Amino acid sequence: MASPVTVLQIGEGNFLRGFVDWMLHVSREQGLFHGSVAVTQPRPSGKAKLEELAAQDGIYTLVIRGLEDGLPVERQSVVSIFSKVIDPYEEWNRFIDLAESDDLRFVISNTTEAGIAYKQEQLTESPIVSFPGKMAYLLYRRYLAFGGAADKGLIFLPCELLESNGDTLRDIVFRYSLDWGFPDDFRAWLSSSNRFLNTLVDRIVTGYPGEEVAQAWFSEWSYTDRLLTTAEPYHLWAIQGEETLDEQLPLQKAGLNVHWTNDLRPYQQRKVRILNAAHTWMAPLGILHGVEHVREIMEHQVLGQSVKSMVRFEIIPTLPYSADEMNAYADTVFERFNNPFIRHRLSDISMNSLSKFKVRLLPSLSHYADIGHQIPEGLVAGMAGLLRYYCIAQVDGQFEGRDYQGGTYVVRDDAESLTRIAEIWAKAEKNREDLQSTIKELLALTSVWGKDLSDWSGLADSICHWWAKAEGGDRG
Structure with a gap:
C-alpha cells in the first residue's frame, strides 16, 4: 500500500532532490518516516522536469561524492520518496485536492529567492501563478474543508536562500488573503494553526555529472537515469522550531545534520x-x-x-x-x-x-x-x-x-x-x-x-x- 502524502513539495529541481528528499529517504530507510511526498513545480517552465519524474515513477538516483575526514567517498542511493507528481498548471483541481488531505502536514519549497515575492494577482478559476498565492488559496480551501479545525494547519519549511524566509512567506500569504477578500476567521486560523518556520540550508548539489561519468555509472548499474544527480557529503538544515517537531519529521533522529533551534x-x-x-x-x-x-x-x-x-x-x-x-x-x-x-x-x-x-x-x-x-x-x-x-x-x-x-x-x-x-x-x-x-x-x-x-x-x-x-x- 502506498505511503500517505504527508509532505507537499514545491520545487522539482536538483537541490531539493539532493537535499530534503534524500533526507526523507534516509529516514524512511531506518523505519522512522512513514509518509511520502507530492511534488509539483513552482513555474510552468518546470513542466519538462516534472514529466521526466512522472515517467520514472518519481524514482531517481543520487550519488554523494567528496571528502569525509580527508578521505574520498562515493555513495549511491535510489530515492523513491515521491508518490504523486502534479503539474498545477495543467492539473489544478488535483493540486487543490491536496488541501482536503487529512494526512498532509508539511510544505517544503525551493522556488529561489524570487519565488517568495509578492506580485499582484487576480483570483480566478485559472491556476494561480505565484507560489505564495497558491499557498494562500490552498490554505483557504483547507480551512473550508476542515471547518477551521485547529489541528489541520500546515507547517511550512521554505528552503529558499532568504533570511527570515518563513516570516516573509507568511506575510505574503496574508497579503493575498486580504487581496482576495478571505474572511477574518480564516486569517485568525492562518495565524494560530499554521507554522511558517525560518530555515537555513547548506549543501552543494552539483546536479547531473559529465556524460562520460554518467555513462560509466549506467554501465555499472545496468540502468539509465536521466534524473541522476550528485551532491557533496556535507549537509546542514537548521530550522527555527522546537525539537519536538523531529517526532513528526524524524530527520535528526535519523542521524542527519538537522538542527531544531530557537535562534538561527x-x-x-x-x-x-x-x-x-x-x-x-x-x-x-x-x-x-x-x-x-x-x-x-x-x-x-x-x-x-x-x-x-x-x-x-x-x-x-x-x-x-x-x-x-x-x-x-x-x-x-x-x-x-x-x-x-x-x-x-x-x-x-x-x-x-x-x-x-x-x-x-x-x-x-x-x-x-x-x-x-x-x-x-x-x-x-x-x-x-x-x-x-x-x-x-x-x-x-x-x-x-x-x-x-x-x-x-x-x-x-x-x-x-x-x-x-x-x-x-x-x-x-x-x-x-x-x-x-x-x-x-x-x-x-x-x-x-x-x-x-x-x-x-x-x-x-x-x-x-x-x-x-x-x-x-x-x-x-
Whole structure:
C-alpha cells in the first residue's frame, strides 16, 4: 500500500532532490518516516522536469561524492520518496485536492529567492501563478474543508536562500488573503494553526555529472537515469522550531545534520562570516593570480595557507561563539573547498563582490577598527585584493581589469558603483595621483561600504604596503 502524502513539495529541481528528499529517504530507510511526498513545480517552465519524474515513477538516483575526514567517498542511493507528481498548471483541481488531505502536514519549497515575492494577482478559476498565492488559496480551501479545525494547519519549511524566509512567506500569504477578500476567521486560523518556520540550508548539489561519468555509472548499474544527480557529503538544515517537531519529521533522529533551534543567527553568522567570507576573500585574489577554481586556491602554495590562517586567527576571534565550535566548522568548510568533484569557478563567486564584501568581510575588519586595533594582515590582503581587482576601466560597455600576468577579466557588479570606481581610477591616472590618495578616495565611498573607511587608522597605509609587495612580485 502506498505511503500517505504527508509532505507537499514545491520545487522539482536538483537541490531539493539532493537535499530534503534524500533526507526523507534516509529516514524512511531506518523505519522512522512513514509518509511520502507530492511534488509539483513552482513555474510552468518546470513542466519538462516534472514529466521526466512522472515517467520514472518519481524514482531517481543520487550519488554523494567528496571528502569525509580527508578521505574520498562515493555513495549511491535510489530515492523513491515521491508518490504523486502534479503539474498545477495543467492539473489544478488535483493540486487543490491536496488541501482536503487529512494526512498532509508539511510544505517544503525551493522556488529561489524570487519565488517568495509578492506580485499582484487576480483570483480566478485559472491556476494561480505565484507560489505564495497558491499557498494562500490552498490554505483557504483547507480551512473550508476542515471547518477551521485547529489541528489541520500546515507547517511550512521554505528552503529558499532568504533570511527570515518563513516570516516573509507568511506575510505574503496574508497579503493575498486580504487581496482576495478571505474572511477574518480564516486569517485568525492562518495565524494560530499554521507554522511558517525560518530555515537555513547548506549543501552543494552539483546536479547531473559529465556524460562520460554518467555513462560509466549506467554501465555499472545496468540502468539509465536521466534524473541522476550528485551532491557533496556535507549537509546542514537548521530550522527555527522546537525539537519536538523531529517526532513528526524524524530527520535528526535519523542521524542527519538537522538542527531544531530557537535562534538561527549562529548558523547564519558562521556561514556568512566563515564560508561565504572565505569565498569572497579568495575570488578577487585568485583571479589576479590566474587561478580559476576554489580547489586550486586551496592547493596554491601561498593563498591556500593564507585563507586558512585568515579564517582561524583573524575572523573566528571576532565571532561571539565557542572558538572550538567555529574551528570545527572551519574544518568542514576547508574540506568542502577541497572536494575534487566540485569545480566552483572564482569568476562566478566574484560577481557582486562589493556588496558581498560589505556583508561577509567588512564586519570582521570593523571589529578591529572599533576596538582601536591594527587590522590583521590577512583581512588587509582581502580588502587590498578587492580594490586591486576593481582597478578597472570601461571598455565597450563593460568594466575590465588586468591580472598580474597582464590578462584581462570582466568585473560584474552594480553599474553605478563600477562607473564611480572606474572614474576614480581614470582621474588618478590622468592626474598622476599617488596610490595612497586613490586608495583613500575609494575607502571613502560610503555608497559602497555603508561608512567612510578612509579614516581607519593605518588601513590605507597597510593596503598600499600590500599593493607594492604584490605588484613587485611578492604576493605572499
